[in-house]
Amino acid sequence: MPLxxxxxxxxxxxxxxxxxxxxxxxxxEAFKALDINTSSVRLAELNIKPGVTSDEGDGDDWPDLRQQIIDADILILGTPIWLGQPSSVCKRALERMDAFLEETDDKGRMPSYGKVAAIAVVGNEDGAHHVSAELYQALNDVGFSIAPNAVAYWVGEAMGSTDFIDLKEVPKQVADAIAMLARNTAHLADLLKNQPYPGE
Structure with missing residues (x-):
């Protein structure tokens, strides 16, 4: 089955x-080149209520997004760097996934078990390693697996005004990192889809 x-x-x-x-x-695009189905969501367009459960009540858009996360084999979290941190909406998504810790199956596996995550980070100052480290740990805590080199990032000059969107060409190092992210993440996701974690 396709990923x-x-x-x-x-x-x-x-x-x-x-x-x-x-x-x-x-x-x-790198995943599409590997014949993998893709979809995208912009969190700031949704009403993701604060909390740590899978449904925070009337008007909460998280339950639908949660189902999309569970239905996917691979989750990519893309965040800008603000004040040296992942964005607030990124942190909110992680907080909502905390509910996975209590939503285990009869073998003790969270709904995210067998799912693979990767990170994309942009900013116009340093901090990409710090942000990816925070996200790696949080995603692993709530059950996602992380492939080697599962991050692509770009940061500009500290206190500069150039953003990634302003670049006329994508730097080769960034393009190479994206290709590696896609290859490694897809490989691990395929392995886990065919041979899930055993659980208890």
């Missing part, structure tokens, strides 16, 4: 172009 990728854009912009979207578009 499915869900890319979640954690830009703070509810609409319009963003550097995060440009990076995610490149990542999605």
């Amino acid at each position: 499915n990728v869900l890319a979640i854009n954690c830009t703070l912009k509810a609409s319009g172009e963003s550097s995060t979207q440009r990076m995610l578009d490149l990542v999605v």
